[in-house]
Amino acid sequence: xxxxxxxxxxxxxxxxxxxxxxxxxxxxxxxxxxxxxxxxxxxxxxxxxxxxxxxxxxxxxxxxxxxxxxxxxxxxxxxxxxxxxxxxxxxxxxxxxxxxxxxxxxxxxxxxxxxxxxxxxxxxxxxxxxxxxxxxxxxxxxxxxxxxxxxxxxxxxxxxxxxxxxxxxxxxxxxxxxxxxxxxxxxxxxxxxxxxxxxxxxxxxxx
Amino acid sequence: xxxxxxxxxxxxxxxxxxxxxxxxxxxxxxxxxxxxxxxxxxxxxxxxxxxxxxxxxxxxxxxxxxxxxxxxxxxxxxxxxxxxxxxxxxxxxxxxxxxxxxxxxxxxxxxxxxxxxxxxxxxxxxxxxxxxxxxxxxxxxxxxxxxxxxxxxxxxxxxxxxxxxxxxxxxxxxxxxxxxxxxxxxxxxxxxxxxxxxxxxxxxxxx
Amino acid sequence: xxxxxxxxxxxxxxxxxxxxxxxxxxxxxxxxxxxxxxxxxxxxxxxxxxxxxxxxxxxxxxxxxxxxxxxxxxxxxxxxxxxxxxxxxxxxxxxxxxxxxxxxxxxxxxxxxxxxxxxxxxxxxxxxxxxxxxxxxxxxxxxxxxxxxxxxxxxxxxxxxxxxxxxxxxxxxxxxxxxxxxxxxxxxxxxxxxxxxxxxxxxxxxx
Amino acid sequence: xxxxxxxxxxxxxxxxxxxxxxxxxxxxxxxxxxxxxxxxxxxxxxxxxxxxxxxxxxxxxxxxxxxxxxxxxxxxxxxxxxxxxxxxxxxxxxxxxxxxxxxxxxxxxxxxxxxxxxxxxxxxxxxxxxxxxxxxxxxxxxxxxxxxxxxxxxxxxxxxxxxxxxxxxxxxxxxxxxxxxxxxxxxxxxxxxxxxxxxxxxxxxxx
Numbered sequence: 001x002x003x004x005x006x007x008x009x010x011x012x013x014x015x016x017x018x019x020x021x022x023x024x025x026x027x028x029x030x031x032x033x034x035x036x037x038x039x040x041x042x043x044x045x046x047x048x049x050x051x052x053x054x055x056x057x058x059x060x061x062x063x064x065x066x067x068x069x070x071x072x073x074x075x076x077x078x079x080x081x082x083x084x085x086x087x088x089x090x091x092x093x094x095x096x097x098x099x100x101x102x103x104x105x106x107x108x109x110x111x112x113x114x115x116x117x118x119x120x121x122x123x124x125x126x127x128x129x130x131x132x133x134x135x136x137x138x139x140x141x142x143x144x145x146x147x148x149x150x151x152x153x154x155x156x157x158x159x160x161x162x163x164x165x166x167x168x169x170x171x172x173x174x175x176x177x178x179x180x181x182x183x184x185x186x187x188x189x190x191x192x193x194x195x196x197x198x199x200x201x202x203x204x205x206x207x
Numbered sequence: 208x209x210x211x212x213x214x215x216x217x218x219x220x221x222x223x224x225x226x227x228x229x230x231x232x233x234x235x236x237x238x239x240x241x242x243x244x245x246x247x248x249x250x251x252x253x254x255x256x257x258x259x260x261x262x263x264x265x266x267x268x269x270x271x272x273x274x275x276x277x278x279x280x281x282x283x284x285x286x287x288x289x290x291x292x293x294x295x296x297x298x299x300x301x302x303x304x305x306x307x308x309x310x311x312x313x314x315x316x317x318x319x320x321x322x323x324x325x326x327x328x329x330x331x332x333x334x335x336x337x338x339x340x341x342x343x344x345x346x347x348x349x350x351x352x353x354x355x356x357x358x359x360x361x362x363x364x365x366x367x368x369x370x371x372x373x374x375x376x377x378x379x380x381x382x383x384x385x386x387x388x389x390x391x392x393x394x395x396x397x398x399x400x401x402x403x404x405x406x407x408x409x410x411x412x413x414x
Numbered sequence: 415x416x417x418x419x420x421x422x423x424x425x426x427x428x429x430x431x432x433x434x435x436x437x438x439x440x441x442x443x444x445x446x447x448x449x450x451x452x453x454x455x456x457x458x459x460x461x462x463x464x465x466x467x468x469x470x471x472x473x474x475x476x477x478x479x480x481x482x483x484x485x486x487x488x489x490x491x492x493x494x495x496x497x498x499x500x501x502x503x504x505x506x507x508x509x510x511x512x513x514x515x516x517x518x519x520x521x522x523x524x525x526x527x528x529x530x531x532x533x534x535x536x537x538x539x540x541x542x543x544x545x546x547x548x549x550x551x552x553x554x555x556x557x558x559x560x561x562x563x564x565x566x567x568x569x570x571x572x573x574x575x576x577x578x579x580x581x582x583x584x585x586x587x588x589x590x591x592x593x594x595x596x597x598x599x600x601x602x603x604x605x606x607x608x609x610x611x612x613x614x615x616x617x618x619x620x621x
Numbered sequence: 622x623x624x625x626x627x628x629x630x631x632x633x634x635x636x637x638x639x640x641x642x643x644x645x646x647x648x649x650x651x652x653x654x655x656x657x658x659x660x661x662x663x664x665x666x667x668x669x670x671x672x673x674x675x676x677x678x679x680x681x682x683x684x685x686x687x688x689x690x691x692x693x694x695x696x697x698x699x700x701x702x703x704x705x706x707x708x709x710x711x712x713x714x715x716x717x718x719x720x721x722x723x724x725x726x727x728x729x730x731x732x733x734x735x736x737x738x739x740x741x742x743x744x745x746x747x748x749x750x751x752x753x754x755x756x757x758x759x760x761x762x763x764x765x766x767x768x769x770x771x772x773x774x775x776x777x778x779x780x781x782x783x784x785x786x787x788x789x790x791x792x793x794x795x796x797x798x799x800x801x802x803x804x805x806x807x808x809x810x811x812x813x814x815x816x817x818x819x820x821x822x823x824x825x826x827x828x
Contacts, residue, residue, distance in 0.1 A: 007220070007273060010217075010220060010631075011220050011223070011224055011269065013628070013631060013632050013635060014220060014221055014224030014225070014228075014635055015224045015227065015228055016632070017632055017635030017636045017639060018224060018225055018228040018229075018432075018635070018639055019228050019231075020636065020708075020712060021635075021636055021639040021640050021643065021712050022228065022229075022231070022232065022639075022643075023712065024640075024643070024712055024713060024714075024715050024716050025232065025643065025646065025715070027713075027716045028716070028719065029719075029720065029723070036729070036732075037720075037724060037729040037732040037733060038729075038732050041720070041732070041736055051713070052709065055708075055709055055712060056705065056709075059705050059708070062632065063701075066628060077395070080270075084263065084266050087227075087266070088259065088262055088263075091227060091228050091230070091231055091262060092231060092234075092258070093231075094231050094232070095231050095234045095235070098235070098236075099236065099244075099248070102236070103244060108243075108244040111243075111244045111245050111248070112244060115248055188698070214427070214480060217424075217427060218427050218430070218431055218476065221427060221428055221431030221432070221435075222431045222434065222435055225431060225432055225435040225436075225639075226435050226438075229435065229436075229438070229439065232439065284602070287477075291470065291473050294434075294469075294473070295466065295469055295470075298434060298435050298437065298438055298469060299438060299441075299465070300438075301438050301439070302438050302441045302442070305442065305443075306443065306451075306455070309443070310451060315450075315451040318450075318451040318452050318455070319451060322455055421634070421687060424631075424634060425634050425637070425638055425683065428634060428635055428638030428639070428642075429638045429641065429642055432638060432639055432642040432643075433642050433645075436642060436643075436645070436646065439646065491809065494684075498677065498680050501641075501676075501680070502673065502676055502677075505641060505642050505644070505645055505676060506645060506648075506672070507645075508645050508646070509645050509648045509649070512649065512650075513650065513658075513662070516650070517658060522657075522658040525657075525658040525659050525662070526658060529662055
């Protein structure tokens with residue numbers, strides 16, 4: 001039954017890889033630039049920043065997704081639906097990134113950052129639903145209970161943080177972005193590696 | 208000979224993953240927005256709706272495609288041609304999605320929904336031809352006759368439904384969209400899992 | 415050493431899948447359409463035709479590429495360079511397709527078809543160079559000599575046909591397109607399946 | 622533990638394949654061309670040149686990346702971060718390519734080439750950091766010390782060359798491009814194949 005997981009992971013990898021590569025299509029010089037090209041390139045800093053940030057968000061999400069799916073035997077229909085929600089979020093991300101790039105440092109930055117951060121609320125909700133569906137269906141591999149418990153708690157904290165960051169964006173957009181960055185650094189540190197038992201088995205199988 | 212199927216499936220996975228990720232490129236703010244960014248983002252609801260719907264259509268089609276191909280030994284030239292037709296449909300979908308997004312709720316919505324729904328008629332025709340070609344070439348794995356019979360019937364009902372939805376679009380476009388949504392929910396419920404024999408074999412092979 | 419071929423094939427599969435999916439981005443309604451949406455959709459027929467034709471060209475090229483690479487042990491540097499040329503051709507194809515779509519049936523159709531057909535001359539040259547490099551490096555699997563001889567002859571005929579089609583485009587563009595279509599139908603019929611020996615081995619390995 | 626490397630390589634392959642295929646989206650005829658289509662197609666030579674060059678850069682980088690990762694057991698967090706930097710560089714490349722295409726042969730070519738070449742400085746820095754992280758973490762396979770030593774030296778030379786090419790671009794942009802081309806030809810010649818021991822093992826495993 002791991003066939004299903006493998007295929008879903010390969011498909012998801014494709015979606016993640018495409019989504020992060022498409023981001024660059026939103027970085028473009030305004031048509032008909034007059035004056036110095038150098039100034040025009042420098043003036044694009046919000047686009048670079050938004051591009052780099054969303055790029056790292058997608059890669060961190062990919063790692064998270066990867067580490068989570070390694071713990072799963074096979075998804076059932078509700079888990080598949082939740083999983084599609086996570087992919088919908090990743091696929092959608094280039095749009096709020098473009099909105100952010102256009103308004104970073106501008107008068108409507110609050111709205112742009114709230115919209116951007118709100119996308120993460122949606123994405124985090126999808127991941128929380130996915131874990132809930134996997135738990136309800138008893139679809140995790142045996143021996144990873146402790147890891148799953150940590151992931152679940154980590155995801156809940158993440159969700160609350162994104163909600164807070166979205167609200168904070170309305171009054172302090174730069175602070176909101178900083179919280180988002182800090183969250184990703186934190187996410188990469190959640191130790192949701194497989195439990196020792198699984199690790200041992202993997203080590204035995206390795207050449 | 209499963210090598211051929213594997214490679215075709217991997218290629219198709221790529222096409223499905225790219226097609227659903229490209230959809231977001233059609234969601235964009237009109238250039239030179241005056242006034243509130245918030246209103247502009249809210250005014251894009253037809254784009255979000257069209258994006259989300261086509262995204263789920265592609266994912267459902269991917270699942271359908273995946274489940275169907277698992278039953279196949281190897282495609283022959285006619286089956287390959289029909290299979291290319293299914294990929295052509297998936298690849299084409301971003302265009303009717305963009306048309307739908309632009310006209311949802313507008314005065315020419317009937318035309319846009321008919322065009323959108325008509326694309327599914329074409330896609331469904333390709334899937335029906337694929338099953339017919341696989342049957343004529345005796346290319347299904349042994350022991351899946353009952354499943355194939357159910358799939359064939361399911362695909363025929365789907366085809367007729369899309370034709371009906373396309374015609375209905377001309378007078379009641381929202382009803383047509385509702386039928387399309389209902390169809391997808393139904394499609395996910397067709398039990399075209401492998402026949403028991405195959406399942407057993409898979410369970411024996413699993414660790 | 416087949417590891418090298420596997421990885422190159424997987425990478426190439428990605429390029430083929432993306433190239434054929436990107437084609438749809440060139441199909442778009444002119445901005446600010448007045449009048450009937452239906453007429454505007456119908457007026458896009460050159461885009462649909464160019465899209466469908468290039469889509470099938472890429473899929474036929476993918477099959478050709480796939481069948482050829484199955485006969486190869488491992489590419490050496492010159493073969494890799496020629497292989498990159500074939501990918502360059504596939505990657506470039508969306509541009510001449512867009513040019514063709516814009517000028518099909520227009521006053522400058524001759525130029526557009528010559529440019530489009532000329533792209534196939536370049537692509538075919540790359541495939542001929544690839545076969546030559548593989549032969550010079552003795553990189554084909556043993557037992558496929560007869561198949562390779564047929565492929566080589568088929569590729570040479572293809573090359574000459576594309577050169578002819580490009581020249582014909584200057585005076586009779588529709589005839590040139592018809593020759594291109596006929597060529598693809600023919601290409602799919604070249605029997606460059608593996609030699610019997612290889613086939614037998616594959617059949618023995620299959621369950 | 623090679624599972625991690627496999628998955629990362631598959632993901633990276635996707636990013637490389639998409640990045641090089643997206644390049645063509647920047648090659649487009651100016652809207653509303655008057656006069657000869659042929660002249661317009663010829664006038665696009667800077668776009669063709671920039672497209673072809675970046676295409677080969679991405680393919681050379683892919684080969685480099687592939688050959689490097691074959692020597693790695695498994696990346697640790699710092700190596701993963703550096704690896705993400707290399708992907709960021711590949712993903713970013715379509716933008717400087719578009720800038721180059723627009724300004725090749727124009728009055729601001731120096732700036733465009735410096736920006737383009739500067740992107741390679743960033744990319745090369747990421748690859749140097751990756752090798753450093755892999756060495757610090759003792760993450761290379763046993764028996765490849767000599768190969769790694771050659772790679773490290775090659776990467777350092779590459780880095781210095783790109784810095785020089787970027788500075789040279791400010792006064793002699795064509796020379797800068799020529800250095801960049803020469804560098805890639807050189808890169809393909811670095812003999813960072815696995816050490817003999819590894820090769821032998823691979824040959825033993827091969828059928």
